[in-house]
Amino acid sequence: MNEKDFWRYTVLGVIFVFAGVFLVFRMFSLQVNDYVDVFHEQEENYLVSQKIIYPERGKIVDRWGHLLAGNQKVYEVKINLHEVENPETLALVLSGVLGRNFDEIYEIANQKTKEGDSGIIIVDNYVTPEMINQIEEIREELEVSPQKGSNGITHSLKGLEYNALLFRSYPEKDLASNILGFVNYEYKGYFGIEGYYNQILGHEGPEWFEEPTDPRQVVNMPELPKGASLVLTIDREIQASTESILDAAIKSSGANAGTIVVMDPRTGEILAMASSPRIDVNNFSEELGSFDKEKKFNMAIHSYEPGSVFKIFTMAAGLDSGAVEPDTSFIDNGFFEYGGVTIYNWDRGAWGPQDMTGCLQHSLNVCLAWVASELGEGRFYDYMQRFGFGHITGIGLAGEEAGRLKRMTDDDWYSADLATNAFGQGVLVTPIQMLMAASAIANDGQMVVPWIIYAVSDGESQYVSSPQYAGNPISAETAHTLSLMLTKSLEKEASSALVPGYKVAGKTGTAEISIPGKGYVSNLTNASFLGWGPTDDPQFMVYVWLQKPTSSPWGSVVAAPVFSQVARRLVVMLNIPPDDVHLQIGQMEEKPSSATGN
């Protein structure tokens, strides 16, 4: 190596050494300078991106698969302050399309972002796809033909972002809304099925998930299980028909509120549960004001004093215990004294000699109070306990009331309560409890538990419910006898509850409403009717309750015809042939078997 080359290499070496030293120094200074924390913070901000996952809430369908509660796409609208070019455009569009306040949006869109701030502000929630389409159309227009705003800046919707998510939808609007309940904006179910089965139908709310921005770091999205779907025992057509009859009845009777419940007495399946008032649960926040202390979300699980319709159970206890028989004679002199109170009939009249069918037919308080006295407190309350009064049925609807059946051991129980309870005064029951208890009479003494969830499906399997029986409060013989007595009493009365071609059993009820400080007020009543049919082979059981009817206070006038209307629709919808056709079918079926037997 000559001298010239030596110097060249030395200079080159020195340059490389200095460059190396500089690089090491720079690397060191970057690691320890004042901005290190800021850089770290910024780095962490970009390490992951926040994602929101909305698990799909389970569907609710009727027994034939009609969707009663599903999920629909809505949008969350947000402004990304880093991207905003013209806040005026955002304020104009969002106020025009979403109906938001112009100044409020302008203020949000015009604010400066802070250091390290994501700059994303959610301005509206649950925006419909139609509104988003409108915004998109405006965005396209602005891109095609740019215009300048009053601030001199070109109109731009940059910075306006939206995020699709699922929210509860009720395609049938107010149909069966009293059964379904609703899901609020925090994704929590309230009332009805949504409230009772909130945990089964889905998670309570959305879940945030951090997705790494580094594509090499693949992480699984949290698998939020979809909610289970529920199949109800409800029949949409029967429900709609029943609701329509109830609405008409409320209108014509001037009632404050009411309910009609239809149950299959053989299995306990609820086929329809209409309640009024009723709201479109899609707009729950605006319509919840329809309810108050008296007008409950679901009147079918709300307790009240039923009045004479309760006499069915007093008579059932009397017959089953042997205290009375159908032809036991009772002379009604118009009053009955018991426990220090005097019981009068509904018309304050004396009805003379009556058998037990006559007592039911004329709904004689005096007679039924006497039957209860013959039974005695112990046996009467024992029977009422067996019928399930004072306990919730466990139907699976949020807010079910237990009612109240006083016990002899209760501090507020008096001897007179036995006489008044006998005709449905001083006891609190729900329509659904009444149906459960009456199922024992229609179902050969076997009492079924009412149920509304036919099946639960997790998408892979379906778990089907089956009828549950709650014992035999009365014998089959008592059930048959009482059923015939109730059928006869309706026929003799030429009741407006009758259904042409079909034998039906039932009982009306009119209960005065007790007002605090005033006692029972005769012009304010609860009108009820409990009936089932066909008597020989009961396939439907209907409970009607109209609260405070004004056209007439009597159950026989306002509630009984409603039962008839419902029953007329039911026999058609449930394909129940008239009694004579049923008899012919029975004979046709018997002939081949008898021929084989001979």
Place this chain on the structure above:
Amino acid sequence: MIKTERFFDKGSVDGKNYMKKKRQRFIQAYSQTPWRKQLQVIGLFLVFIVFSALIAGIYLDVSSRMAEVGRTIQQMQDRILVLERENADLESQVAKQMSYEEISKRAEELGFHPYGIRDSIYIVVPGYVDRQPIQLAPTRQSKQLPKPMIEPEFTQTLVDWLREKIYYPPRTVTGISQ
């Protein structure tokens, strides 16, 4: 020169020098030349570089493929979410169109009316089964373990096999094969 070597006595001084020289020549002949040693070092360095480059290449390839697959998985997960959302939304839209209110309205427009108690005619249909409630998924049943099955090849004779092939030809999906 080779010729003269033969005449040296191995014990003499010349002979010793001769042997030393011969040994040196031998060592020289078989030892690495400096440039060859440099080449070896350079070669090893190059091998190291190539090997490192290979490892780095493989690492880059694997990580880029991982990143690609990772992105694809993320995109597919997003797509699944979007499709599930679309599906649920469409289901709700269909339900709205098929709601009781809508169907009743359309039926009335077409001149239909609800049939009443007197419109019904009842006839006996032997074997008629009333419609059953909806089944969203197969009903939960206890799983039955498959029974151990011995293939016919282990049990049937050649004659049995021939008889089966002649009298019971194999069936196809569309029917009996020709």
